[in-house]
Amino acid sequence: MSAAPSLAPDLADSLPSHIRGVGTSQIGLVADRGRDDPEVVKLWIGEGDLPTPDFITEAAHRAMLAGETRYTYSRGLPRLHQALADYHRRHWGVEVAPDRFAITAGGMNAIMQACQALMEPGDEIIIPTPNWPNLAEAARVNGAVPVTVPYRSTGDGRFTLPLEDIEAAITPRSRVVVVNSPSNPTGWVMPMAEMRALLDLARRRDLWIISDEVYAHFTYGNAIAPSFLQLCTPTDRLIVTNTFSKNWAMTGWRAGWMVYPAGLADTFSKLGQYNTTSIPTFIQHAAVAALEEGDGFIRTMVGRCAESRAIMVDGLSRLRGVTVFPPEGAFYIMARVETGETSLDLAFRLLREAKVGVAPGTAFGPEGEGFIRICFAVSPALAREAVARLTRVLGEK
Structure with missing residues (x-):
């Protein structure tokens, strides 16, 4: 029996044009280089560091047991x-x-x-x-x-x-x-x-x-x-x-x-x-x-984010070449960083040198060039650690 033919290198070209035009996630490009490294402070994806509350997981378990x-x-x-x-x-x-x-x-x-x-x-x-x-x-x-x-x-x-x-x-x-x-x-x-x-x-x-x-x-x-x-x-x-x-x-x-x-x-x-x-x-x-x-868990999450937001806004504002736009809502900081690099190259460097994972601004469109996005839905202690690591790499003003 002959082996199944491998996919032709140009097979993707036969797909519809609107599918060929779908972009690649730059957040994924950065995350794939560090997602398995336990030393990385992972702030690239919109995800908090708290586990799902017990009352939710227990409800799922009860439902499974009930068929x-x-x-x-x-x-x-x-x-x-x-x-x-x-x-x-x-x-x-x-x-x-x-x-x-x-x-x-x-x-x-x-x-x-x-x-x-x-x-x-x-x-x-x-x-x-x-x-x-x-x-x-x-x-x-x-x-x-x-x-x-x-x-x-x-x-x-x-x-x-x-x-x-x-x-x-x-x-x-x-x-x-x-x-x-x-x-x-x-x-x-x-x-x-x-x-x-x-x-x-x-x-x-x-x-x-x-x-x-x-x-x-x-x-x-x-x-x-x-x-x-x-x-x-x-x-x-x-x-x-x-x-x-x-x-x-x-x-x-x-x-x-x-x-x-x-x-x-x-x-x-x-x-x-x-x-x-x-x-x-x-x-x-x-x-x-x-x-x-x-509702109580939501209040806990928001209060925790507010504390980490304050830590990061203050800490990042002190860094050389960094301009912070304090967010009114959500749990991200979109910071302008002037280092002469593209935002993607900067994200790779911060991952490599600071062990901090951030999203490049261009992941959110060409208007994001020169920016990085940082998720602060993490503990205040982890927010302080991220700021300290970034300070060692970027330096203070």
């Missing part, structure tokens, strides 16, 4: 939909009908299903940048065209997103505007007044809004970040995406959700069926426990 290991509804358990409705009422004061929720395989799958539902090949999606790269790549996977609108920065180090910049990017092919607030990687938080203005613009121009609200609880000096659900009617062209990953230290559980307009339950039932056929049933029971019992 909750079989198929269920493609949009998720009705009990989980009700827990999500209660959660949104409790934190944002909004009434969202339980049939407007779909459970997804993490926030990424929520973004992907939103893109599948809304965009045809050639449609344009407007994305503020620097941005989480998965937003643009999900659009490309579906044949859509990302159109980036750069954030502006003010004299006091804040990022802004003027509405006129978004409006100037609209063309006849525009279909969707993406908002990620609080933002990964900039830490920008969209004020309620600007959300209202963008909603008015979207209504006038028949645009959809995808609002990625995964970091809503992570704000510093402010109340919980506002949600578009506080402004929109049930039939507005809005999809909100979210995840259990950040609030409850559940990144590896791959559980998320979306909120879609009234009347689209059947659409997202089908998309859920053909994407994942729902997520594991016992994980959904754990998600119910997170929603119903996890």
Whole structure:
């Protein structure tokens, strides 16, 4: 019997152009060089260092022992939909009908299903940048065209997103505007007044809004970040995406959700069926426990992040060639570092010389050149250690 032929070197060239155009994660390029090194302080990925709380893992265990290991509804358990409705009422004061929720395989799958539902090949999606790269790549996977609108920065180090910049990017092919607030990687938080203005613009121009609200609880000096659900009617062209990953230290559980307009339950039932056929049933029971019992853990996480944020903002501001933009929300610092290197080369050097893993700014678009992104969802002790290591390599001002 002859051996199976090996893949031809040019086989990738036969794939559709919109798949060939999907980018490679620069965060992964850096992480792959150090992820197995126990000495590295790993601050490159949006993941805290706390374990999933016991009350969540125990809920999953009880569900498995009770036989909750079989198929269920493609949009998720009705009990989980009700827990999500209660959660949104409790934190944002909004009434969202339980049939407007779909459970997804993490926030990424929520973004992907939103893109599948809304965009045809050639449609344009407007994305503020620097941005989480998965937003643009999900659009490309579906044949859509990302159109980036750069954030502006003010004299006091804040990022802004003027509405006129978004409006100037609209063309006849525009279909969707993406908002990620609080933002990964900039830490920008969209004020309620600007959300209202963008909603008015979207209504006038028949645009959809995808609002990625995964970091809503992570704000510093402010109340919980506002949600578009506080402004929109049930039939507005809005999809909100979210995840259990950040609030409850559940990144590896791959559980998320979306909120879609009234009347689209059947659409997202089908998309859920053909994407994942729902997520594991016992994980959904754990998600119910997170929603119903996890508000105290969220407060612990946010308080811990606030302390580590202060340590890193202060420590990084003292480094030679470094300009820090203190984030209003999320748990990242986007710092400008002037060393004459590309941000990717700098990230490799800091990994090699400081044993600190950071994300290169260009992982979030070309506007990120000259920046690095640092995740501070770690213990204050680890934040101090990271600052000390970076100080030894970069030096003080």
